[in-house]
Amino acid sequence: MYLLCAGMQKDLRRFLRDPVALMFWLALPLGIGIAITLATGGAAGPKPIARLFLVNEDQSLVSDILIQAFRQAGGVFQVEPVERAEGRRRLDRGEGTALLILAKGFGEAVLAEKPFRLELITNPEQRILPQMVEELLQVLRQAVFYLHRLAGNELKALAAGRAGSRVFSDADIARISIAIHQTANRLQNYLYPPAVLLETAPRAGTGTQANISMMFLPGILLMSLLFMAQGLSDDIWKERNQGTLRRWTIAPGGPLPFLIAKLVSAAVLIFAVSLIILSIGMAYHGLPFYRLPLALLWSTVSGLLFLSLMQFMQLYASSQRAGAILATCLVFPLMILGGSMFPLERMPAWMAAVGRCTPNGWALELLKDILLGRSDPTDWSAGFAGMALLSVAASLLTVRRIPTFARN
Amino acid sequence: MIEVAGLCKNYGDIVAVREVTFQAESRQIFGLLGPNGAGKSTTLGCISGLLPPSAGRVRVLGHDVVLERRAARAQLGVVPQEVSLYEDLSARENLSFWGAAYGLHGTELKERVHEILGITGLADRSQEPVKRFSGGMKRRLNLGCALVHRPRVLLLDEPTVGVDAQSRRRLLDLVRNEARNGACVLYTTHYMEEAEELCDRLAIIDHGRIIVQGTLAELHRIVGENDILRFAGKFDADRARAALQDRNGVEIVQLTADSLRLSVAGASHRLAELFAALAAAGCEIRETTLTQPSLESLFIKLTGKELRE
Numbered sequence: 001m002y003l004l005c006a007g008m009q010k011d012l013r014r015f016l017r018d019p020v021a022l023m024f025w026l027a028l029p030l031g032i033g034i035a036i037t038l039a040t041g042g043a044a045g046p047k048p049i050a051r052l053f054l055v056n057e058d059q060s061l062v063s064d065i066l067i068q069a070f071r072q073a074g075g076v077f078q079v080e081p082v083e084r085a086e087g088r089r090r091l092d093r094g095e096g097t098a099l100l101i102l103a104k105g106f107g108e109a110v111l112a113e114k115p116f117r118l119e120l121i122t123n124p125e126q127r128i129l130p131q132m133v134e135e136l137l138q139v140l141r142q143a144v145f146y147l148h149r150l151a152g153n154e155l156k157a158l159a160a161g162r163a164g165s166r167v168f169s170d171a172d173i174a175r176i177s178i179a180i181h182q183t184a185n186r187l188q189n190y191l192y193p194p195a196v197l198l199e200t201a202p203r204a205g206t207g208t209q210a211n212i213s214m215m216f217l218p219g220i221l222l223m224s225l226l227f228m229a230q231g232l233s234d235d236i237w238k239e240r241n242q243g244t245l246r247r248w249t250i251a252p253g254g255p256l257p258f259l260i261a262k263l264v265s266a267a268v269l270i271f272a273v274s275l276i277i278l279s280i281g282m283a284y285h286g287l288p289f290y291r292l293p294l295a296l297l298w299s300t301v302s303g304l305l306f307l308s309l310m311q312f313m314q315l316y317a318s319s320q321r322a323g324a325i326l327a328t329c330l331v332f333p334l335m336i337l338g339g340s341m342f343p344l345e346r347m348p349a350w351m352a353a354v355g356r357c358t359p360n361g362w363a364l365e366l367l368k369d370i371l372l373g374r375s376d377p378t379d380w381s382a383g384f385a386g387m388a389l390l391s392v393a394a395s396l397l398t399v400r401r402i403p404t405f406a407r408n
Numbered sequence: 409m410i411e412v413a414g415l416c417k418n419y420g421d422i423v424a425v426r427e428v429t430f431q432a433e434s435r436q437i438f439g440l441l442g443p444n445g446a447g448k449s450t451t452l453g454c455i456s457g458l459l460p461p462s463a464g465r466v467r468v469l470g471h472d473v474v475l476e477r478r479a480a481r482a483q484l485g486v487v488p489q490e491v492s493l494y495e496d497l498s499a500r501e502n503l504s505f506w507g508a509a510y511g512l513h514g515t516e517l518k519e520r521v522h523e524i525l526g527i528t529g530l531a532d533r534s535q536e537p538v539k540r541f542s543g544g545m546k547r548r549l550n551l552g553c554a555l556v557h558r559p560r561v562l563l564l565d566e567p568t569v570g571v572d573a574q575s576r577r578r579l580l581d582l583v584r585n586e587a588r589n590g591a592c593v594l595y596t597t598h599y600m601e602e603a604e605e606l607c608d609r610l611a612i613i614d615h616g617r618i619i620v621q622g623t624l625a626e627l628h629r630i631v632g633e634n635d636i637l638r639f640a641g642k643f644d645a646d647r648a649r650a651a652l653q654d655r656n657g658v659e660i661v662q663l664t665a666d667s668l669r670l671s672v673a674g675a676s677h678r679l680a681e682l683f684a685a686l687a688a689a690g691c692e693i694r695e696t697t698l699t700q701p702s703l704e705s706l707f708i709k710l711t712g713k714e715l716r717e
């Protein structure tokens with residue numbers, strides 16, 4: 001018991017004497033959180049809408065389809081038909097996101113796959129939204145390209161016979177709608193990162209509804225936990241290299257009490273960092289604070305699990321450097337797959353499925369449920385038991401391995 | 409207090425320690441003297457519990473170090489060959505931690521830490537992180553950490569390597585003091601002078617084997633009166649052997665094509681005679697070294713090589 005206290009005192013002192021790492025663990029999630037909040041205009045801010053001024057001098061089916069595509073792209077674009085001069089003026093006054101001019105002959109050119117210049121004037125004061133307009137156009141351009149590869153002859157025939165005409169057969173329309181549908185699907189994927197920022201769809205379920213940056217809170221916290229686990233697991237190498245691990249090994253009780261003390265100290269740090277991040281995040285998103293204790297506990301136990309797994313892995317690295325590289329190679333894919341970069345909901349289905357199987361992705365899903373108040377006690381109690389069991393198993397294997405690790 | 413019987417330790421095919429047997433008593437400094445790679449650290453590792461022995465038994469105060477691990481280890485203070493300290497903690501924090509690791513706490517721990525800081529001469533730097541310490545200071549603290557819990561058996565692995573003269577004095581005084589206060593000290597070194605100065609009883613170890621052991625007086629008796637005379641040059645083995653045989657008080661220790669070692673009584677008076685005899689035997693001598701009776705000469709006599717080769 002004295003040893004446990006002394007060990008914690010020692011490890012906490014040592015950890016706290018490395019304030020850079022500590023600051024990093026805190027600053028990283030807070031920084032990302034702030035960046036996301038700013039990018040999305042805040043949790044309560046208005047939904048960002050790209051107001052697109054559209055000059056339609058072409059008046060063909062193709063331009064109609066294009067306008068429709070903008071209107072349907074996730075409700076992001078507000079399309080406003082304007083005259084050329086008026087649009088220009090209003091954009092200069094900073095009223096809109098971009099001005100798109102569909103000059104005469106656009107539809108014909110698309111059908112015949114002839115080069116055509118689309119004029120797009122963007123508002124330099126906005127960053128993300130004009131870029132989205134451009135990207136959407138790019139996607140459509142590609143869609144047209146593929147459409148021609150698939151049904152080029154028919155399109156060319158269309159152009160030759162009835163260019164500019166607004167009379168199409170049902171079959172023509174059917175073909176084109178399929179193409180549009182595909183385009184829309186592609187669009188979803190293509191716009192994926194920005195769309196993440198714009199996601200506002202209310203989620204199903206009984207608890208609090210998730211808004212945009214709220215979806216990032218658990219991801220950011222988990223990211224921080226992964227970084228902490230990575231940084232703290234390196235400590236076993238420090239103990240080894242400065243020879244203190246040998247002294248652990250030959251102490252009367254062996255290395256176990258020392259390792260427990262280290263894990264408990266780490267848990268204190270993880271708890272502290274989680275407390276800060278969760279308090280700020282929950283206060284900001286107006287989540288009820290009675291959910292904090294469970295979320296905090298969950299976060300701490302998850303962090304400990306990551307640490308004990310990573311620590312065990314460190315024992316099999318050939319050097320401290322190799323260990324650090326190994327940990328980094330593990331942390332980043334886990335972070336991406338496990339929903340810390342992009343919410344799992346926004347991932348392709350297969351990726352989300354893999355992500356939910358990563359320890360952090362799995363922990364994240366439950367943390368999200370806890371924060372939104374829709375977690376089931378059977379879920380999280382089984383989760384706690386599973387994590388505790390895994391941590392204990394990894395730590396026992398670590399203790400077994402330490403004597404060998406300390407000598408070599 | 410320490411009983412080592414038939415201790416063997418292999419690393420795969422490498423036999424690091426073979427059939428080592430010795431006993432060390434309380435109030436005694438037992439020296440394990442040998443060149444680098446002789447197996448000193450391995451022997452100590454088997455006693456401290458760091459390494460599992462491949463064969464043989466080790467008892468500390470009657471407790472088998474493998475079977476009664478906890479009891480044996482609680483009595484041990486180990487000073488590893490490499491400095492083993494928390495570099496970012498202060499001397500006081502290091503001492504407190506290792507004291508607590510061996511069950512000390514409260515005022516007893518505090519007082520003991522204070523005491524150790526005093527005897528190691530680190531009291532005025534006790535709050536500084538260890539990483540700012542000099543090599544000698546670290547070595548003293550390294551020893552101090554093993555003393556906090558008043559171990560009855562002290563294992564020291566070359567504790568004076570790379571320290572300044574002053575720190576070395578202090579370290580040796582500390583060790584002597586522990587023995588005087590009743591501890592059993594096992595001290596390994598490759599410094600012959602240190603072994604001669606410090607140890608009551610000595611075992612000389614080479615290639616994992618103890619080649620001779622006894623009290624300092626017994627070892628000196630084995631060394632006898634003979635000097636060791638070493639010649640380097642070119643030697644025709646057969647003719648040299650013929651020329652030197654049957655010469656009173658001259659014994660060939662080692663003879664190869666380019667070196668010759670002799671054990672000679674009163675060598676300084678017989679140099680001219682030996683030079684002449686060797687020259688007559690067609691030997692070419694480029695270098696000569698005379699070593700007076702000492703542990704060094706004993707080591708050379710027993711192994712045919714110098715301690716620091």
Ligand SMILES: Nc1ncnc2c1ncn2[C@@H]1O[C@H](COP(=O)(O)OP(=O)(O)O)[C@@H](O)[C@H]1O
Pocket residue numbers: 407408419422423424442443444445446447448449450451
């Ligand atoms: N971990 C190890 N693996 C393989 N061989 C080792 C290991 N440790 C020591 N040895 C070998 O065992 C022998 C004895 O080493 P050691 O006990 O360290 O010698 P000393 O302390 O007397 O210098 C040496 O030949 C050394 O190379």
Ligand SMILES: [Mg+2]
Pocket residue numbers: 445448449450489565566
């Ligand atoms: Mg050694």
